Amino acid sequence: MNRITFMVVGLCLALAPSVRAEQWSKTYTLTGKPDLRVATTDANIRVDTWDQNTIAATVTTDRWKIGEHGVKVLEHQTGDSVEIEVRLPREVCIVCVNIRSHRVEVEIHMPREGRINLHTGDGSIRLTSFKGTMDIQSGDGGQDIEAVDGILKARTGDGHLKATGRFDGLELSSGDGRIEAQALAGSSVGSGWDVRAGDGAVSLQLPDSFAADLDLHTGDGHVTLDMPVSVEGRVGSNNIRGKLNGGGNLLTIHTGDGAIRLEKS
Numbered sequence: 337m338n339r340i341t342f343m344v345v346g347l348c349l350a351l352a353p354s355v356r357a358e359q360w361s362k363t364y365t366l367t368g369k370p371d372l373r374v375a376t377t378d379a380n381i382r383v384d385t386w387d388q389n390t391i392a393a394t395v396t397t398d399r400w401k402i403g404e405h406g407v408k409v410l411e412h413q414t415g416d417s418v419e420i421e422v423r424l425p426r427e428v429c430i431v432c433v434n435i436r437s438h439r440v441e442v443e444i445h446m447p448r449e450g451r452i453n454l455h456t457g458d459g460s461i462r463l464t465s466f467k468g469t470m471d472i473q474s475g476d477g478g479q480d481i482e483a484v485d486g487i488l489k490a491r492t493g494d495g496h497l498k499a500t501g502r503f504d505g506l507e508l509s510s511g512d513g514r515i516e517a518q519a520l521a522g523s524s525v526g527s528g529w530d531v532r533a534g535d536g537a538v539s540l541q542l543p544d545s546f547a548a549d550l551d552l553h554t555g556d557g558h559v560t561l562d563m564p565v566s567v568e569g570r571v572g573s574n575n576i577r578g579k580l581n582g583g584g585n586l587l588t589i590h591t592g593d594g595a596i597r598l599e600k601s
Contacts, residue, residue: 484502
């Protein structure tokens with residue numbers, strides 16, 4: 337290591353955040369159904385539900401301080417609407433980016449029913465046992481959504497997307513990653529479902545009685561149907577239009593590069 341490199345690395349280490357873990361937490365009291373928004377530039381988000389009429393939020397950092405010169409937590413409550421924003425500091429220099437790893441976790445406990453909006457630029461998202469309207473987005477990171485009920489809109493730029501629940505509306509997209517979804521009994525296509533993957537396979541499980549018009553297309557892959565579909569027009573291995581259980585509103589599944597599989601849940 338030459339002298340200049342040594343000096344730069346030494347400076348980066350001197351300016352690097354403290355290695356000790358820190359934690360911020362707050363509890364929000366509600367009178368009705370929650371409307372929660374969580375946004376972060378670079379953190380994992382975990383949300384589960386409980387029977388209490390409160391939202392409990394915790395931000396845990398590893399190798400970052402919480403405060404003016406470290407991780408900033410900006411929060412606000414208006415009635416039953418709660419907004420939490422977690423901002424990470426910019427790296428001091430390029431050389432020290434990989435010298436010390438850091439981790440930030442946002443953990444939420446909240447009532448089961450309401451409205452939720454989760455957004456992370458770089459990190460994974462996990463949502464469990466929620467009912468209501470869900471809007472979830474990750475720029476670079478996977479999503480695991482389990483035992484939910486309601487209208488789900490989930491998008492990831494780069495990562496897998498897995499969702500299980502009873503859906504009244506469904507919109508899923510992944511720029512680069514597989515999509516796996518299971519719609520439980522009682523799900524309905526509503527005004528239309530849309531599932532799209534730029535580069536990745538799509539697997540969708542549906543209840544026996546689920547009715548919809550189908551538009552299935554893959555640019556480079558094949559379509560597998562494990563449910564009876566009345567096909568319309570010409571049938572191709574990578575392009576199918578038809579009706580499921582007599583048809584209904586439109587279910588669209590498109591993938592640029594990857595297989596499509598439709599089967600019973």
